[in-house]
Amino acid sequence: MARPAKKIVPLNSKPDEVAQSLYAKREKIYPREVHGLFAMWRTIGVVALLGIYYGLPWFRWEGRQAVLLDLPARKFYIFGLTFWPQDFFYFAVLLIIAALSLFFFTALAGRLWCGYACPQSVWTDVFLRIERWIEGDRLRQMTLDTAPWSARKILVKGAKHTVWVLFAAYTGFTFVGYFTPITGLTEKITAFALGPWETFWIIFYSLATYGNAGWLREQVCIYMCPYARFQGAMFDNDTLIISYDPARGELRGSRRKSDDYKAKGLGECIDCTMCVQVCPTGIDIRGGLQYECIACAACVDVCNQVMEKMDYPKGLIRYTTENAVQGNPSHLLRPRVLVYTVVLLGLFSLMGFGLSQRVPLELHAQRDRNTLYRETLDGLLENVYTLQIVNMDQKAHEYELSVSGINDMQLHKNRETITVPGGEVMEFPVWLRADPQGLRRRSTAITFEVRATDDATLIAREEARFLGPLTGR
Amino acid sequence: MQNQEIPRIQRIVAILWPSFLTAGVATVLFFTAFDPEILLQDTRFADLSRLGAYTIGFFLVWLLTASSCLLTCYFQRPCAFNARQGGQTP
Structure with missing residues (x-):
């Protein structure tokens, strides 16, 4: 049987009204909780990265803090190596390697960084979990926010902000612990003898964490992140992106599970809007690739669950490439990937050679x-x-x-x-x-x-x- | 007007955020090259700790870069728009 008329949504479509509305007064986004394969990877990422962040300053190496960027002493200790201001060259090469790695992974797999590794995503995820733990699921949060102020609302909101502030404060403390010895910092705090500048930076970083992860959230990605603005330049038709398959999904519409949707002229999208509800940046992925999309794959997970319930094949929203969506073959190795690889290998060799030849x-x-x-x-x-x-x-x-x-x-x-x-x-x-x-x-x-x-x-x-x-x- | 479509938060971000980033880079470069302890040893600020000097240095640079961003944002507004705001004929 022939498929009904397909509505092809181009991947580079203009921002629709949902995106436009973000330029108006911001409406709070309540991302729905999501489970699934990519949610699991995100959780692993959060646990591993935060584990490194909070654990590393406590790790000791030959009687010293293993990683200590000792600003007051103008020396950076990284395990067995000590770097002085004279070693700025290595720092510069390291930054170039970091930038090129970002380009490399972007060309290869799109915004992997945004979805899984960016500190903004990672801390926002933790803050969302805290919010969900105290205020309840999406629906409860929305009900609470629209409800008039009551003793219970003050209590719940107060509890959430207290936990947020405590978590942010520990984050700020850990941050400063990378720059002045963290054991000394702990002693000074417990003795109320913290220096003014350490105090200032702990508060500054805590407030930044609280503000960025608790309040600003996706607005950081949309308005503040330079990478979000220029990452599109590194994309090509073979870059891994998250995409809705309009050929399969359209025309979208509600139906019963038992319905013969093809006879009704419908595609496989049941228009349940779950993909919109789970989106942390509040976009509709069905509108095509948008720069607000941080490629967290939450919509992939939730849509797969819906497809499973409907007994439809999974992958209506999936990791794919623009070539694949259009039915063309995808290529992993292409000039841009090869160039990045060669330059990166060169820089790694330069760094390794430099470090091995470095005379302290x-x-x-x-x-x-x-x-x-x-x-x-x-x-x-x-x-x-x-x-x-x-x-x-x-x-x-x-x-x-x-x-x-x-x-x-x-x-x-x-x-x-x-x-x-x-x-x-x-x-x-x-x-x-x-x-x-x-x-x-x-x-x-x-x-x-x-x-x-x-x-x-x-x-x-x-x-x-x-x-x-x-x-x- | 063009400006009315840009939300306030984006305008604030456009002033405070790029200047924050560049001020961070400038501070790192400056204090890598110059040790504040040596810079300040013959001044009345000789007792300021390095951490203090870095902090004050960073905020001074941020003030400078933020002023630059502010002026950029200001001059981006169409001239005719400014003139109307001032009650003058363009």
Whole structure:
């Protein structure tokens, strides 16, 4: 039997009235609770990501907090590595890798990031769960909100906001715990001795969490997120998207399970609007791909349940590609994916190579600017320098100091051995003496070198100038 | 007018949010290059902790970037519209 006339809804359709209405006064969205395969993946994502977020600052590594971006000390500890401001290069490469990974996954699988991993989605999910736990399901929430204020409503709303604030406060506390040692932070809080700036940032981050996840929710995605605006540029016809199958679904309409809907000229969409009710951004996926869609797949789960109840095949709303919807083959490997892959692999190699070659040692030499040079009693020329050894390693090292550039140069220092504790900087003066006969120019390049006595890879060099009289020889 | 279609929240976001992001980046770059402790050591703010300097620095930069966003939003309004608002003929 021939199918009834199909209403094809183009995937890049213009925003319909539902979307337009978001530009008017915002109406609160009450996403219905949803269960299913993708809801399970989302839950796994939430648990894993929040587990990492709240757990990581408590994880210890060789007697220290394993991940500590110690802003007050200007050192970033990441397990066995210590990064200094001088290591900004790695941070920059890391950010580029993060951005490119986002492009890569977007080209491949659409807005995976938004639906499963974005902090905004993850915390909003938790706040929604808290709301559901205290206020009840979607219908109860809507009834409560329209009901006049009563003792019960104050109690329920008060309880919800209290739990939200407590959860947000712990989130803010954990956030600051990444930047100042979290054990010290706990002690200071319990002793009411928290510094003003830590207090400020805990409150600031807590309020941001409470506001973004409790109140703003999908508006963050719609109005604030830059990625949501430009992600479409990374899409092509082979990108995984969530799409309603209009060829199967239209014409939509209500019917009894026993009805022969085909005879009535209907498609498989029973127009139950469940896909709209579960949507956290309040769109109708049947209107085509919209930029508000964060690809959380809640509509896929709920529609599959409806299809199951109706004994229709699943997948009326499903993960698919635009090519597949139009009946063309989809391609996984395509130029844009390959380019992203190659560039990403290149950057990962660069980062890995850089880290493996990184020498956690720096040497700085500054010539004493007060006197250009001095003649000693035995007729030598003397220059004074201040040396700075930065031991960026986590343990102490003893160093040997040498200098080259002028023949038979004497190096004098005010200490026998040079030992710098882990993560510290040592400054000390050195005196260089050279025979004026050996100098050809007024200013001669010399090179200081420090090398660790216990580790042959720890070598740092620094160039400096040795000054003599204007006339030279 | 074009502006009347844009909800208030979007206009507020357009001023506060991009400036927040860029202020964050600028603060990180600035304080990576310059240690506030050394910058302030000879000033009356020498006792300010690094965390304090970062915080104040961030908000000062945010103020600056937000002013820039505010002016952008202001100049985006059609000139004729502004003139009418001021009671003048365009």
